[in-house]
Structure formats: structure tokens, C-alpha cells
């Protein structure tokens with residue numbers, strides 16, 4: 582028997598990148614998945630999922646998504662709040678409009694959908710997995726409003742775990758580091774990115790959507806029945822240490838001897 586046989590899940594932002602990888606993994610584990618995205622192109626090539634074209638930030642998004650789930654599966658066991666928008670500017674360049682947009686997509690959408698999904702999750706004693714970010718744990722030079730939103734996602738994860746554990750609902754988050762997706766692919770191989778980001782990771786490598794999908798599949802499964810309120814960083818060790826690679830030491834030594 583597969584790990585999630587017969588379960589019913591919703592994955593938001595499922596058309597590409599991590600959401601797509603998570604959807605494919607849940608389906609491979611025997612799960613029925615409602616894949617939601619604002620863009621139809623990515624969804625239409627997803628095999629084995631129910632699909633819904635829906636903007637997660639729309640006023641009626643929670644009602645529409647949960648109604649589609651009820652219609653397809655009658656029940657909801659797993660909610661994966663993956664939808665997000667990256668690449669935000671630093672705080673000093675963040676206008677009110679930019680702030681609102683990043684908070685809307687990254688935090689408000691998951692907050693509202695999670696809240697409205699609670700009755701279905703109480704019934705199934707289901708669980709939520711939120712996709713946060715290593716930047717929500719550690720901070721970063723840029724990404725002002727994104728950092729605020731992802732730290733908020735982590736806060737909501739812990740609050741909900743505490744409030745709804747007694748009703749049998751688990752709530753966890755995955756905090757990816759740098760994962761290869763259509764949104765990040767361009768910069769991953771530049772010398773600047775390798776020196777500034779990859780060299781700061783103890784494992785010295787970026788991840789693939791499958792790395793995040795494995796963590797989600799674990800947290801969503803019965804194997805994690807005692808795990809709630811946790812944030813699992815899938816980041817090559819980036820947020821667990823102040824890491825200085827041999828290359829960085831050599832570069833620093835070179836500046837001292839010039």
C-alpha cells in the first residue's frame with residue numbers, strides 16, 4: 582500500500598515548480614489531488630489530478646476551492662498551501678502596493694484557505710503543510726515583504742498547530758532553501774549566485790522540487806502522526822549554521838595579502 586492511498590488533497594500554485602512536484606509526488610503516493618493555479622497552462626499537462634483554475638487571492642477563492650474539493654472528493658485530508666510570489670525588493674524599495682501584493686499571495690491566501698478548510702479537516706482529522714521559506718527563518722539582504730510574509734506563514738503554522746491539535750488536526754511547514762524551478766533557474770548557475778549563496782550552504786548544493794515534495798509527503802503522512810507545529814528546513818543546512826566554505830576563506834585570505 583502506498584503512503585497516502587485514498588487520501589484527498591488540495592495543492593495551491595500547482596502548475597509549475599514546487600507545487601507541481603508536490604502534486605506529482607502526492608499522486609504517486611496514492612493521493613487524489615485538486616491542483617489549483619491561476620494559470621491554466623501548467624495545470625492542463627498534470628496527469629491524474631483534478632484541476633481548478635483559480636486566483637488564490639480572489640475574495641471567493643477559499644469558497645470556490647473548497648467547493649471544488651467537496652465536489653470531487655467529498656472530503657479533505659491534506660491541504661498544501663504552496664502558492665507564493667518570490668523575488669521581492671529590499672524593504673527600502675517596498676511600496677505599499679508591493680507590500681500588499683506579497684502579503685496577499687504569500688500569507689493572506691494561505692490564512693484564509695486554512696481557516697475555511699478547518700471544518701473539513703476536523704471531520705477527517707487531516708493536516709496542513711505550508712510552504713514557507715528559509716528566508717522566513719533567517720532573514721536575507723533583500724526580499725523585505727516576502728520575508729515578512731513567510732515569517733507570518735511560520736507563525737500561523739505554529740498558532741494553528743497549537744489551537745487545533747486537540748481537534749486532531751496537525752499543521753506543519755516546510756522551509757525550502759534554494760530550489761531549481763522556472764522562477765529560480767536563471768540565476769542558479771551564475772558565479773555571483775554560487776559565491777553569495779551556494780557557498781554558504783554546508784551541503785554546497787541547491788535542491789530540486791522532489792526534495793521539497795519528499796518532505797511534504799512525510800509531513801502529510803501517518804509517519805508524522807506525532808509531528809505538529811514544526812518547520813522542516815530543506816535548505817542544504819543553510820539556516821542551521823554559520824557556514825564558511827574553504828572557497829570563502831581562500832577569497833578572504835586573498836584580500837588580506839593583496
Ligand SMILES: NC(=O)c1ccc[n+]([C@@H]2O[C@H](COP(=O)([O-])OP(=O)(O)OC[C@H]3O[C@@H](n4cnc5c(N)ncnc54)[C@H](O)[C@@H]3O)[C@@H](O)[C@H]2O)c1
Pocket residue numbers: 593594595596597598599600617618619620623635636637638663664665666667686712713714715756757758759760761762763764765
Ligand atoms: N523555488 C525556491 O527556491 C523556493 C524557495 C523557498 C520558498 N519557495 C516557496 O515555494 C512556493 C513555490 O515556489 P516556486 O519556486 O515553485 O514558484 P513558481 O513561481 O515557480 O510557481 C508558483 C506557481 O503559483 C502560481 N500562482 C502565482 N500566483 C498565484 C495566485 N495568486 N493564485 C494561484 N496561483 C498562483 C503560478 O502560476 C505558478 O504556477 C512559494 O510559496 C515560494 O515562496 C520557493
